[in-house]
Amino acid sequence: MSIDGIAGASIAYSTANVLSQASLSVTKKAMDSQEQQAAQLIEQLKASVPEPPSNHKIDILV
Template sequence: MGIDGIAAASISLSTASLLNQTSLSVVKKAMDSQEQQAAQLIQQLEQAVPAPPSNHIIDILA
């Protein structure tokens, strides 16, 4: 393998590494976005269902 082959292999490896890092970055951003959307959905669901009253007694014997 000559110098040209070594240089080409190095460039190819660098390109692959850059593409891998870019893909990973995009996936992380997508996951962060999904996490934020899930948190907002949970918050909306918690607000939609009122908490049951805590000081009420239900008579089940009647």
């Protein structure tokens, strides 16, 4: 293998590595964003369910 071939392979590997890292970074950012949105949605759902009145009692006879 010539020096040009080795240099070309090294450049190709480095470029692929950088592209892979960038893609992974974007994916992680999107996942973090989705996680935050899901947490906000859960909090909104919890807030929309009314608390039952405390003066209600249920008697269960078994």
